[in-house]
Amino acid sequence: MTAQAFHPLDGVDDNGRMAPKSYDAIVLASFGGPEGQEDVIPFLRNVTRGRGIPDERLEEVSHHYRANGGISPINAQNRALKAAMEAELANRGIDLPVFWGNRNWAPFIADTLQEAYDAGHRRVLTVTTSAYSCYSSCRQYREDLGMALVETGLDGKLEVDKVRQYFDHPGFVEPFVEGVTNGLSALRQKLTDSGETDAPIHILFATHSIPTGDAEAAGPRVNGAADGGPAYAEGAYVAQHLATAQAVLDRVPESAGVDWSLVYQSRSGAPHVPWLEPDINDAIKDLAAAGTKGVVIVPLGFVSDHMEVKWDLDTEALETCADLGVLAERVPTPGTHDKFVAGLIDLVCERTVDNNIADRPSATKLGPWFDVCRPNCCANRRGPKPTVAAADSTVGLPGTAPAS
Numbered sequence: 421m422t423a424q425a426f427h428p429l430d431g432v433d434d435n436g437r438m439a440p441k442s443y444d445a446i447v448l449a450s451f452g453g454p455e456g457q458e459d460v461i462p463f464l465r466n467v468t469r470g471r472g473i474p475d476e477r478l479e480e481v482s483h484h485y486r487a488n489g490g491i492s493p494i495n496a497q498n499r500a501l502k503a504a505m506e507a508e509l510a511n512r513g514i515d516l517p518v519f520w521g522n523r524n525w526a527p528f529i530a531d532t533l534q535e536a537y538d539a540g541h542r543r544v545l546t547v548t549t550s551a552y553s554c555y556s557s558c559r560q561y562r563e564d565l566g567m568a569l570v571e572t573g574l575d576g577k578l579e580v581d582k583v584r585q586y587f588d589h590p591g592f593v594e595p596f597v598e599g600v601t602n603g604l605s606a607l608r609q610k611l612t613d614s615g616e617t618d619a620p621i622h623i624l625f626a627t628h629s630i631p632t633g634d635a636e637a638a639g640p641r642v643n644g645a646a647d648g649g650p651a652y653a654e655g656a657y658v659a660q661h662l663a664t665a666q667a668v669l670d671r672v673p674e675s676a677g678v679d680w681s682l683v684y685q686s687r688s689g690a691p692h693v694p695w696l697e698p699d700i701n702d703a704i705k706d707l708a709a710a711g712t713k714g715v716v717i718v719p720l721g722f723v724s725d726h727m728e729v730k731w732d733l734d735t736e737a738l739e740t741c742a743d744l745g746v747l748a749e750r751v752p753t754p755g756t757h758d759k760f761v762a763g764l765i766d767l768v769c770e771r772t773v774d775n776n777i778a779d780r781p782s783a784t785k786l787g788p789w790f791d792v793c794r795p796n797c798c799a800n801r802r803g804p805k806p807t808v809a810a811a812d813s814t815v816g817l818p819g820t821a822p823a824s
């Protein structure tokens with residue numbers, strides 16, 4: 421064997437765009453969730469392995485799943501998304517099979533990669549159910565794909581790339597535009613019905629809280645604009661959410677003059693570790709005290725109506741609103757919205773030679789995001805692991821397969 425001259429940034433231009441390739445399969449990578457009461461604790465142990473989450477928090481979260489028969493809605497949603505992607509591919513006459521695998525529950529990513537390989541595939545393009553950049557939503561997926569290659573012995577045999585983070589892709593933004601438009605209209609109608617026409621309202625964009633250390637480490641690890649890289653004082657995760665929220669509002673004329681804010685949910689770390697704030701429930705209390713009569717809740721950080729949406733927003737946050745007499749409308753997530761599904765397939769086509777889409781649309785100034793993550797992107801503060809799809813990736817690369 422000769423040493424490999426290949427570098428992961430080969431074929432990547434200054435804008436982070438990778439030259440189109442021929443892929444032979446798509447891998448839809450997601451979080452995973454329990455499918456029965458007996459799965460709940462093993463699932464939660466998988467999620468929190470090595471992450472320092474207190475037992476009391478696991479106990480509390482287990483009740484969210486237990487109350488739903490031990491079943492997370494996320495797997496059914498991913499099966500539906502996979503089917504919708506397959507239908508969209510078939511509509512466009514694109515012959516790429518979709519395989520589905522999860523980070524934390526069966527079907528596990530390692531088994532999925534093995535299945536794709538056994539079916540004869542050698543170069544796969546991953547689409548994750550995660551739109552933004554932070555450890556949990558970018559690098560952890562790339563690590564789990566990398567470790568799956570190592571675990572299965574498929575490294576060097578199966579090439580694994582990933583589409584760019586798509587927080588600002590029109591396919592992700594447009595369903596929220598529709599949702600906020602409808603949500604504002606429904607909220608205003610409810611206020612009118614209760615004799616409160618023109619009462620103060622507020623739009624709450626909600627996303628998953630993360631440790632502030634992860635927020636600072638999110639995105640490319642460059643020293644800012646002076647190095648030719650972007651400078652985000654608040655880190656890429658928060659910057660992307662603020663920019664996407666603004667992009668949604670810019671497309672909803674009915675939101676003109678309505679106050680809005682970015683708020684956080686689902687905090688889970690130990691109390692002494694700082695996470696992003698304010699929590700959505702605290703924000704609702706402050707708004708109510710200041711006279712707000714209605715809120716539109718936009719789950720901007722999420723792709724489908726999974727447990728974090730169903731419990732933390734539809735159960736807890738809506739209860740907080742009801743307790744305080746604040747009227748509320750919760751906007752849907754992209755789910756299997758036609759525009760979202762078409763957008764995911766557009767993201768695939770940006771990367772493929774056949775059916776190539778040369779235009780890489782972005783609804784914010786931050787994008788289009790990198791096809792190949794910059795060195796140390798979304799750093800793992802607990803130490804490095806093998807990753808795919810980054811400039812410093814050591815696994816999942818092309819051209820390392822031994823000649824057979």
Ligand SMILES: CC1=C(CCC(=O)O)c2cc3nc(cc4[nH]c(cc5[nH]c(cc1n2)c(C)c5CCC(=O)O)c(CCC(=O)O)c4C)C(CCC(=O)O)=C3C
Pocket residue numbers: 451452453454464467468471473477478481492493494549550551554556557628629630631686687688689721722723726727728
């Ligand atoms: C940024 C982000 C997203 C959005 C991006 C993406 O979608 O990927 C997300 C999604 C999700 N999070 C989910 C579930 C959980 N997340 C947990 C824990 C954590 N999440 C974190 C971050 C995120 N999480 C973090 C920093 C932790 C602390 C532990 C750690 O540092 O890793 C825990 C442990 C218990 C708890 O503490 O809550 C659970 C059960 C589910 C499945 C829901 C279902 O079953 O329907 C989904 C889609």
Ligand SMILES: [Fe+2]
Pocket residue numbers: 628
């Ligand atoms: Fe989470």
